[in-house]
Amino acid sequence: MIAVLALLTVAPLVWMISASFKPGNETFGPNLIPLRPTLENFTYVFTALPFWRYMLNSFFVAGTVTLVALWFHSMAGFALARLRFPGRELLFLAIFSTFLVSLPVIIVPLFILVRQLGMVNSYAGLIIPAIFNAFGIFLLRQFYIGIPGELQEAAIIDGAGYFGIYWNIMLPLSRPILAALAVFFFLANWNAFIWPLTITNDQNLWVVQIAIASFHQQYSASWNYIMAGSTVVALPTLILFFIFQRQLVESIKTSGLK
Amino acid sequence: MNVSLDAPSTSTKRPAAGRARQGLNHSQREALAAYLFILPDALGLLIFVALPMIFSLSLGFFSVNGFGGFQFVGLKNYQRMLVDPLFLKSFWVTFVYVLILVPALYVTGLGLALLVNRRMPFIGVFRSMFFVPNVVSLVVVALTWQVMLIDKVGFVNRLLQMIGLSGYSWLGDPRTALYSVLFVTVWFLMGYYMIIFMSGLQEIPKEYYDAARIDGAGPWSVFFRITLPLLRPTSFFVLLVSIVSAVAGSQAFDLIYVMTRGGPANSTSLVIFYIYQQAFQFNNYGYAAAMASFLVLILLVITVTLFALTKGGRFHFT
Numbered sequence: 001m002i003a004v005l006a007l008l009t010v011a012p013l014v015w016m017i018s019a020s021f022k023p024g025n026e027t028f029g030p031n032l033i034p035l036r037p038t039l040e041n042f043t044y045v046f047t048a049l050p051f052w053r054y055m056l057n058s059f060f061v062a063g064t065v066t067l068v069a070l071w072f073h074s075m076a077g078f079a080l081a082r083l084r085f086p087g088r089e090l091l092f093l094a095i096f097s098t099f100l101v102s103l104p105v106i107i108v109p110l111f112i113l114v115r116q117l118g119m120v121n122s123y124a125g126l127i128i129p130a131i132f133n134a135f136g137i138f139l140l141r142q143f144y145i146g147i148p149g150e151l152q153e154a155a156i157i158d159g160a161g162y163f164g165i166y167w168n169i170m171l172p173l174s175r176p177i178l179a180a181l182a183v184f185f186f187l188a189n190w191n192a193f194i195w196p197l198t199i200t201n202d203q204n205l206w207v208v209q210i211a212i213a214s215f216h217q218q219y220s221a222s223w224n225y226i227m228a229g230s231t232v233v234a235l236p237t238l239i240l241f242f243i244f245q246r247q248l249v250e251s252i253k254t255s256g257l258k
Numbered sequence: 259m260n261v262s263l264d265a266p267s268t269s270t271k272r273p274a275a276g277r278a279r280q281g282l283n284h285s286q287r288e289a290l291a292a293y294l295f296i297l298p299d300a301l302g303l304l305i306f307v308a309l310p311m312i313f314s315l316s317l318g319f320f321s322v323n324g325f326g327g328f329q330f331v332g333l334k335n336y337q338r339m340l341v342d343p344l345f346l347k348s349f350w351v352t353f354v355y356v357l358i359l360v361p362a363l364y365v366t367g368l369g370l371a372l373l374v375n376r377r378m379p380f381i382g383v384f385r386s387m388f389f390v391p392n393v394v395s396l397v398v399v400a401l402t403w404q405v406m407l408i409d410k411v412g413f414v415n416r417l418l419q420m421i422g423l424s425g426y427s428w429l430g431d432p433r434t435a436l437y438s439v440l441f442v443t444v445w446f447l448m449g450y451y452m453i454i455f456m457s458g459l460q461e462i463p464k465e466y467y468d469a470a471r472i473d474g475a476g477p478w479s480v481f482f483r484i485t486l487p488l489l490r491p492t493s494f495f496v497l498l499v500s501i502v503s504a505v506a507g508s509q510a511f512d513l514i515y516v517m518t519r520g521g522p523a524n525s526t527s528l529v530i531f532y533i534y535q536q537a538f539q540f541n542n543y544g545y546a547a548a549m550a551s552f553l554v555l556i557l558l559v560i561t562v563t564l565f566a567l568t569k570g571g572r573f574h575f576t
Binding site: 027105112128129134187226 | 285288289291292293295296298299300302303305306307308309310311313314317322370373374378380381383384386387388389390391393394395396397398401402403405406408412413416445449450453454456457502503506507508511512515516530533534537538543546547550553554557561
């Protein structure tokens with residue numbers, strides 16, 4: 001029974017991939033193996049559209065957000081977990097409370113604010129607001145709290161500064177959790193739709209999600225091309241999932257339990 | 259969330275030898291370093307999360323034109339909300355959406371977790387198969403399901419015809435469109451909640467089950483007397499996250515934008531989608547912000563109630 005349910009669950013994705021290899025008149029067929037397999041849908045997507053450009057935009061935006069977020073969040077998490085300073089609990093509570101604010105709810109004022117900052121239709125507008133989220137800080141803080149204090153004490157006796165402790169001790173120790181978070185952030189930003197939709201209308205800045213969504217509005221009858229585009233967009237996320245599924249699952253578990 | 263908000267005392271214990279280095283103002287130096295480490299994130303969260311949040315509560319009292327000119331209009335936006343049939347309709351649609359989605363996610367998530375929380379060949383593969391929809395983008399999910407559900411020719415209808423049922427326009431009929439979106443949302447999210455429930459199940463001490471087996475308890479009484487009560491912290495987390503994300507439309511927005519655009523006949527127009535339309539299609543930023551702050555109020559009431567009911571979300575095995 002488990003096997004049947006599992007197969008039913010992945011059937012839509014299998015069907016999507018199969019439809020991307022089918023010629024247009026076969027798209028809706030219930031057969032999962034194309035009768036006349038073709039690569040023509042993919043050729044069309046990459047030649048009739050600047051799809052490479054959209055892919056590059058997505059890679060650049062998601063990659064930059066991931067790197068900067070890991071850097072900022074690991075610094076903040078380290079300080080909140082391992083350094084003593086007045087107002088620490090209060091600051092942590094304040095950061096933690098932003099956890100409950102979700103993007104759709106603040107999108108109107110956020111857009112007005114970012115517009116005032118002159119970041120509409122720019123990479124900065126796509127990237128900077130996406131960096132900050134309490135989830136990453138929270139997970140890293142939890143991790144740093146668990147590191148034995150002796151390492152830090154020994155480093156202080158050796159005369160290490162706080163940045164040295166962060167850079168030479170904490171960062172190398174947190175490599176596994178940073179890897180898990182990197183996958184998590186990259187996926188979330190590669191898949192993000194509502195913010196890029198709001199902040200860009202310049203086609204040169206389109207990310208892949210915007211591209212396939214508007215592709216769909218332009219060519220609503222050509223489902224074979226749309227399925228090919230969807231497969232291309234889903235492929236990097238599926239590959240990342242198959243390589244890093246253990247890390248991804250661990251970070252979800254931690255978010256629920258710690 | 260069953261989380262302790264206090265930093266543990268272990269992180270602050272440090273021998274006097276380390277603290278005495280260079281004697282002067284050591285704790286001040288530590289504090290300064292800490293503030294510098296936190297500064298980038300704190301500033302970013304302040305500007306891009308906290309400020310918009312506060313801004314949204316006041317923006318509802320203004321009329322904003324497309325070029326950023328503000329005009330104070332008092333309660334006008336809020337009064338308009340009460341008599342706007344489209345807003346009231348979207349409020350009702352959101353209510354139905356949350357009311358169905360939250361229990362559906364709880365049951366499917368827990369059900370799958372119980373199903374795969376065992377040792378058998380290929381169980382890891384099956385777990386991955388249940389989770390994999392969650393890594394694909396919602397735009398791709400929406401497009402794929404739209405093709406599968408399309409009028410008479412879609413994959414789903416072809417399958418129904420093969421077993422003798424007639425095809426149906428699932429997304430084209432106001433009576434079924436919302437349920438179709440709900441179905442896709444559950445399909446997308448159930449694997450995520452399965453993982454959360456799995457880690458909850460693994461936290462339950464084995465001794466409880468052994469004791470129950472010795473007492474001769476059946477599977478149902480084990481589930482209701484042991485599993486469900488001991489799963490309370492996980493249940494709290496799942497309810498909190500699923501309610502908040504359902505009300506805030508975290509998944510629904512992308513799906514609805516691509517699949518139905520709020521239609522047909524506004525049957526899938528959630529509040530969050532209507533807010534977006536008012537703001538970015540009709541440039542009614544002030545009115546949109548008024549509706550958003552109403553949503554914030556509802557989210558706040560739900561969160562506070564959940565935390566109050568569970569005494570701060572803290573649970574202990576007793």
